[in-house]
Amino acid sequence: MATCRTCTACALLPSPLPPSFLRFPARRAAFSVRPLSQPLRAGRPRLQAPPPPPPPVEEVAEEQDATPPLRLLEPPQEDDPFPPEMEPADPDFYRIGYARMMRAYGVEFLEGPDGMGVYASRDVEPLRRARVIMEIPLELMLTITQKKPWMFFPDIIPLGHPIFDIIESTDPETDWDLRLACLLLYAFDVEDNFWQLYSDFLPSSDECTSLLLAPKEDLMELEDQDLASQMLEYQQRAIDFWQKHWDKAIPLKLKRLAPDHERFLWALSIVQSRSVNLNMRMGAFIQDANVLAPYADMLNHSPDANCFLHWRFKDRMLEVMIKAGHAVKKGDEMTLDYMSGVNSKFMERYGFSSPINPWELINFSSDAKIHMDSFLSVFNIAGLHHELYHNSALPSVPTDFVDGAVVAAARALPTWSDGDVPAIPSVERKSAQVLQEECRQMLDSFSTTIQQDQEILDSDVHISKTREIAVKYRLHRKLLLQKIIDSLDIYQDRILF
Numbered sequence: 001m002a003t004c005r006t007c008t009a010c011a012l013l014p015s016p017l018p019p020s021f022l023r024f025p026a027r028r029a030a031f032s033v034r035p036l037s038q039p040l041r042a043g044r045p046r047l048q049a050p051p052p053p054p055p056p057v058e059e060v061a062e063e064q065d066a067t068p069p070l071r072l073l074e075p076p077q078e079d080d081p082f083p084p085e086m087e088p089a090d091p092d093f094y095r096i097g098y099a100r101m102m103r104a105y106g107v108e109f110l111e112g113p114d115g116m117g118v119y120a121s122r123d124v125e126p127l128r129r130a131r132v133i134m135e136i137p138l139e140l141m142l143t144i145t146q147k148k149p150w151m152f153f154p155d156i157i158p159l160g161h162p163i164f165d166i167i168e169s170t171d172p173e174t175d176w177d178l179r180l181a182c183l184l185l186y187a188f189d190v191e192d193n194f195w196q197l198y199s200d201f202l203p204s205s206d207e208c209t210s211l212l213l214a215p216k217e218d219l220m221e222l223e224d225q226d227l228a229s230q231m232l233e234y235q236q237r238a239i240d241f242w243q244k245h246w247d248k249a250i251p252l253k254l255k256r257l258a259p260d261h262e263r264f265l266w267a268l269s270i271v272q273s274r275s276v277n278l279n280m281r282m283g284a285f286i287q288d289a290n291v292l293a294p295y296a297d298m299l300n301h302s303p304d305a306n307c308f309l310h311w312r313f314k315d316r317m318l319e320v321m322i323k324a325g326h327a328v329k330k331g332d333e334m335t336l337d338y339m340s341g342v343n344s345k346f347m348e349r350y351g352f353s354s355p356i357n358p359w360e361l362i363n364f365s366s367d368a369k370i371h372m373d374s375f376l377s378v379f380n381i382a383g384l385h386h387e388l389y390h391n392s393a394l395p396s397v398p399t400d401f402v403d404g405a406v407v408a409a410a411r412a413l414p415t416w417s418d419g420d421v422p423a424i425p426s427v428e429r430k431s432a433q434v435l436q437e438e439c440r441q442m443l444d445s446f447s448t449t450i451q452q453d454q455e456i457l458d459s460d461v462h463i464s465k466t467r468e469i470a471v472k473y474r475l476h477r478k479l480l481l482q483k484i485i486d487s488l489d490i491y492q493d494r495i496l497f
Contacts, residue, residue, distance in 0.1 A: 100137035100317075102295055107133050107334060109298060114352070117300050117333050124328040133307070133334065134296060134320035140194050141318065142187055142292040143280070144179055147172055151287070152183060156190050162254045166245045176290050178241055180275060181267040184292065185257040198294050202270055205262060207465060209351035210269030212238065213262075214466035221470035223446055224477075227344045234348070238268050273350045278311045278318070293318050301350070302335035303358050303404060309336065343476060351469055355476040355483075356404035358388070362412040362442070362481065368434035370491070371423035372415035378494045379487070381410050401490075405483040413484065425495045432488040439481045450478045 108121045124131065143153040150167060157164050163186050167179045187195040205213055211231045219228040242261040246254070258264040271290075274297040280289050296318060299307060306326045310319045322328060339345070342360050343353035354360075376382065379402050380391045388410055390402045413435060443449075448456075453475040457468065 100139050102134070102136050102140055104134045104295065105132060109295075112300075112333060114300055116298050118298050120328045120330055120332045120334060122330050124322060126325045126327040128324055130308075130310070130321040130324050132319050132321050136293050136296055136318045136320075138280075138316040138318070140294055142180065142183055142195060143289050144176075144183055145285075146176055146277075146288045146290060150179070151285070151289075156193065157183075157186060161186075162251060163257070166254075169245075177268055177271050177275075178238075180271045180290050180292065181264065182257075184271060185264070185267050189253075189257055194294070195292075205266045208266065208269050208273075209465050209469045210273055211347060211351060211466060211469075212265050212269045212272070214470065218464060218466040218470050221467055221474070222347075223474045224344065227347060227473075230348060235265065238265050269351075276309060278309075280311050281313055281316070291318075296320050299334060299336045301338040301346070301352070302333075303337060303340070305335045305337040306332070307334050307336055343473065347469070347473055351466075353469070353473045353476045354404070355479040356408075357476075357480075358404035358407040358411075360405075360408040360412070360480055362439075362484065364412070364414050364435065364438055366414070366434050366438050368431040369414040369416045370428055370431050370435070370488075372410075372417040374423045374428065374495060375413065375415065375491055376410055378491050379406055379410070381407060385411065401486075405480050406487050408480060409484045409487050423495060428495050429492045432492050436485050436488050439485050443478055443481050446474060446478060448474075450475065450482065453478070 106121055106124065107118050109116060110119050111117075112119070118133075138153055141153070144167075145151045150164075163182055167182050170178050184195065187193050188199055190196065203209075211219065212235055214231065216232070219231055222228050239261045242258060242264040246258050246264070247261075258267070271292065275290050275292050276296075278289055278291050279286065280291075293309075296309065299320065305323075306328060307320055307322055310321050311317075312319055320334075322334075328334070338350065340359050343357050346357075347353055376388075381388050381402075382391050383389050388407050390407060392402070453471055456463070456471050457475070463471075
C-alpha cells in the first residue's frame with residue numbers, strides 16, 4: 001500500500017504522567033464538537049502504581065548506540081532545528097505505564113464541515129518521497145487477527161474470561177466486526193486502559209452516523225429499499241448476537257460490558273466506521289489483522305486523498321504519510337481513500353455519502369447510448385474506465401462544473417465506442433435527450449425535491465443524526481441525476497461536426 005521507510009523504536013523510559021487534558025480529540029465522524037481554541041493534550045492523569053526505577057545509564061547508552069534514531073524524529077535543537085514542515089504538533093507523548101507514545105507532526109485536529117478532522121498546520125512542499133505526519137505505536141491500538149488462532153494486542157484478556165468464549169464462537173470468515181466490538185467493549189472495562197480514556201472522545205450513540213443505530217422510520221427516509229433492507233438485516237444480526245451471549249443470566253463482569261443491545265450496536269458501529277485492515281507481525285506470525293488506530297481514525301475520506309497508512313514492521317508502528325509529490329497548504333484537510341465504491345457501500349459501513357463520488361452508479365434501462373470518446377473529450381476526462389480523471393490543465397468547460405459527479409456520469413451513462421468513428425451529431429443529441437428524460441423520471445420518483453431536502457437540512461428543527469444522513473443520501477442521489485442532466489446539455493452543445 002505504501003513505500004517503506006526506516007525508523008527505530010523509541011526508548012521506553014518511565015516518566016511522570018502528562019497534563020490532565022487530551023491533545024487530540026476524536027476523528028472524522030460528523031458529530032457535534034465545540035471548536036478548539038488550542039489542541040488538546042494526549043491524556044488525563046489516572047492513579048497508578050509508581051514506575052520502577054530507570055535502567056542504568058550505561059545500559060540505555062549502549063542500547064541507543066546500537067540503533068541511533070533518525071534526525072527527523074529527534075526533538076528540535078538550536079543548532080539543527082526541526083524542519084518547519086515537520087514541526088511536532090505536540091512534543092509530549094501519551095504514556096500508559098511503559099507503553100510507547102503517539103506523535104504528530106505539522107498537523108492540528110479541528111472541527112470541519114464533516115466533523116472532526118486532521119488539518120495541515122503549515123505549508124508542505126511536494127517531495128519525491130512520502131512524509132510522515134503521525135506515528136501511532138501498536139500499544140495504543142486495539143488489534144485482533146482475522147484468522148485463528150486469535151491473537152490480540154495488547155493482550156488484555158485474562159485466561160478464563162468469558163469474553164474470549166464469545167469471541168471464539170464467531171465465524172472466522174464473516175464476523176471480524178463482532179470480534180473487534182467485543183474486544184473494544186472489554187477494553188472500556190479495563191482500568192487505566194488507553195481506550196477507557198479515548199472513549200470520552202468517541203461519538204455517543206446520539207452523535208454517531210452509523211445506520212446500525214437508525215430506527216426503521218429513518219431507514220425509510222433513504223428511499224432506497226435495497227439499502228434499507230440490508231441495514232435491517234445487519235441490525236438483526238447484531239441483536240441476535242447480543243441476545244445469544246448477553247440476554248441471559250451471566251456473570252456481572254460480562255453483563256456490564258453490554259447491558260443492552262443498544263450498547264453493543266454502538267460498539268459495532270464504532271468498529272465498522274473507524275477500523276482498518278493491516279498486514280502485520282503478531283509474535284512470530286505475519287497475519288492480516290483488524291485494527292482500531294486512535295488519532296488516525298480522525299482522517300476523513302476523499303477519492304483524491306493526500307495521505308496513506310503504512311505499517312512499519314521493525315518497531316510495530318502505524319505511520320500516516322503524505323503521498324509523494326503532493327503539495328499541502330496550511331489549512332488543507334489531510335484525507336485517506338477508504339475504498340472505491342458507490343455511496344450505498346459507504347453508507348453501510350461508514351454512515352456518509354457524497355454528491356461528487358466518482359464511483360457512484362445509476363442504472364439506466366433505456367437502449368439509448370452516447371459515444372464514449374466524444375463525451376470524455378468534451379469534459380477533458382482521460383484514463384481507462386476504472387481510472388478516469390479530469391485533466392484540469394486543458395481548457396474546456398468551467399472547471400468549477402467538472403467534478404467527481406461528471407466522472408461518475410462518464411462511468412454510469414450507457415456508451416458505445418468504435419475506434420475513431422465519429423459520432424453523428426443528430427443521433428447523439430437524440431440519445432442524450434432520451435437519457436435526460438430517464439433521469440428526470442428518476443427524480444420525479446422521489447417523494448421530495450432537491451429544494452425540499454435542502455430545506456430539511458437547513459431548518460432549525462432538530463433531527464436525529466441518522467435521519468440527517470438518510471436525507472443527505474437521497475439528496476446526493478438527486479444531485480447526481482441533476483448533474484448528469486446538465487452534463488448532457490453541455491455535451492449536446494459541444495458535439496463536434
